[in-house]
Amino acid sequence: MSLALAPPRRPEPRVEPEALPCRTFDPDLWFSESPSELELAKSLCRRCPLRVECLAGAVERQEPWGVWGGEIFERGAVVPRKRPRGRPRKEDLARDAELYVEVAARAAEAVELHRLRLAAV
Secondary structure: OOOOOOOOOOOOOOOOHHHOHHHHOOHHHHHOOOHHHHHHHHHHHOOOOOHHHHHHHHHHHOOOEEEEOOEEEEOOEEEOOOOOOOOOOHHHHHHHHHHHHHHHHHHHHHHHHHHHHHHHO
């Protein structure tokens, strides 16, 4: 009788909390009402080692709002930017339409990359 062994699982590399910007900066920054503060939170996420996993998880959970994985969520969907209060200008609406396509592609890419990483483990 032979026994087939599964390959050993590679241990996940540990990420120190100090390396996560959402753990070292004010948490309210990621849920701010101010568009400029949300852009700051997005820029801090760019260097985060868990950015892809964070974004993929937020897309799957349909997070209602906030910055997750370097993208802004509003009502469960990724949006390119938070618009300030008031009526938007026509040129802003046109630019937003283009940005929505780019943001949706980035979110889909993050989800697929996350699935591939999980499948490799």
